[in-house]
Amino acid sequence: xxxxxxxxxxxxxxxxxxxxxxxxxxxxxxxxxxxxxxxxxxxxxxxxxxxxxxxxxxxxxxxxxxxxxxxxxxxxxxxxxxxxxxxxxxxxxxxxxxxxxxxxxxxxxxxxxxxxxxxxxxxxxxxxxxxxxxxxxxxxxxxxxxxxxxxxxxxxxxxxxxxxxxxxxxxxxxxxxxxxxxxxxxxxxxxxxxxxxxxxxxxxxxxxxxxxxxxxxxxxxxxxxxxxxxxxxxxxxxxxxxxxxxxxxxxxxxxxxxxxxxxxxxxxxxxxxxxxxxxxxxxxxxxxxxxxxxxxxxxxxxxxxxxxxxxxxxxxxxxxxxxxxxxxxxxxxxxxxxxxxxxxxxxxxxxxxxxxxxxxxxxxxxxxxxxxxxxxxxxxxxxxxxxxxxxxxxxxxxxxxxxxxxxxxxxxxxxxxxxxxxxxxxxxxxxxxxxxxxx
Numbered sequence: 001x002x003x004x005x006x007x008x009x010x011x012x013x014x015x016x017x018x019x020x021x022x023x024x025x026x027x028x029x030x031x032x033x034x035x036x037x038x039x040x041x042x043x044x045x046x047x048x049x050x051x052x053x054x055x056x057x058x059x060x061x062x063x064x065x066x067x068x069x070x071x072x073x074x075x076x077x078x079x080x081x082x083x084x085x086x087x088x089x090x091x092x093x094x095x096x097x098x099x100x101x102x103x104x105x106x107x108x109x110x111x112x113x114x115x116x117x118x119x120x121x122x123x124x125x126x127x128x129x130x131x132x133x134x135x136x137x138x139x140x141x142x143x144x145x146x147x148x149x150x151x152x153x154x155x156x157x158x159x160x161x162x163x164x165x166x167x168x169x170x171x172x173x174x175x176x177x178x179x180x181x182x183x184x185x186x187x188x189x190x191x192x193x194x195x196x197x198x199x200x201x202x203x204x205x206x207x208x209x210x211x212x213x214x215x216x217x218x219x220x221x222x223x224x225x226x227x228x229x230x231x232x233x234x235x236x237x238x239x240x241x242x243x244x245x246x247x248x249x250x251x252x253x254x255x256x257x258x259x260x261x262x263x264x265x266x267x268x269x270x271x272x273x274x275x276x277x278x279x280x281x282x283x284x285x286x287x288x289x290x291x292x293x294x295x296x297x298x299x300x301x302x303x304x305x306x307x308x309x310x311x312x313x314x315x316x317x318x319x320x321x322x323x324x325x326x327x328x329x330x331x332x333x334x335x336x337x338x339x340x341x342x343x344x345x346x347x348x349x350x351x352x353x354x355x356x357x358x359x360x361x362x363x364x365x366x367x368x369x370x371x372x373x374x375x376x377x378x379x380x381x382x383x384x385x386x387x388x389x390x391x392x393x394x395x396x397x398x399x400x401x402x403x404x405x406x407x408x409x410x411x412x413x414x415x416x417x418x419x420x421x422x423x424x425x426x427x428x429x430x431x432x433x434x435x436x437x438x439x
Contacts, residue, residue: 275326
């Protein structure tokens, strides 16, 4: 995260920095930028847009697919009607990679758990400060319907606490992509399709956290990075007022789930937009502010209590129904694997809970007829289920290894991404299936 008040004064230099990006590494780029910004005692703010621009420059080959996903998610959100899509709670497995150079940065389990508590309250509209939302916006408080767990089993099905710890010799490793690789002094990601990876690592004086938007970064680097001083509410975070209540991570996971700042993806400007109808346009970020009276810009009242602003932690309190739909569209598309993950399910210590089988889906994408076949050791009996994009079970039947199940897709099923899950007494296998009829 970068301080936008200072970064704004360097706006003419912004594109010069990005023209240089292929010639110098990210750490040098950001170090140069921080030197230009100077040092300050004021807490910095969100740098997701800066990193997004860098990834787009560095990995142009990823951007066509990412753009297609954005269009698909927008179409899904436009069709969404909550009354027609009853669903159960979505639980996302989290792995926290603590990468530390000195012992204070090796934060405690208590501090990590305090962050999970904040996430689970804020994404369920169960936070204790909802009363600070101005009356005009009280009807726009949304329970997103997402909770987060520290992973109970790793990608191999073995018991885990959901926390990894890695000592490093590198200063400020959180600003660099090295944080994502064990052989570079950081920590390798766990399967990014089925786990939310959060790296907690020092980010220096001017940056406190960052996140990747869906599909725009290599999978090995997909996730969220937070400075330990701004992660959770205890330990190092307790002394980081006014950003000491865990809302930095709430905000960054919002970006990971495809939420923009209310002013869009550039600097605050009335011409920008976040693609959500119920978050009023604004040209104010409310950095280091905690308004107690109504504020206005761009011809409307500002929702400065929204988690995607830069307002002080104590004065952030809500997501909106429109932001909820945008998040659900993301979980129905490029981040569907999070909803199908077995990472939150308990595993016996040392046991391999993931069964030794695989599921063949052919063709995939399918245009109206699809065949499922369970492959693996004989004698495995399971339950095959197909979920729609909001988690509703559309189809289920018994399946055993070696058996083939052919399904003529019902005409009322819409084109899009579906989850397929097979559960046996030994574990769960989940996969993504795409329905794409001929036009």
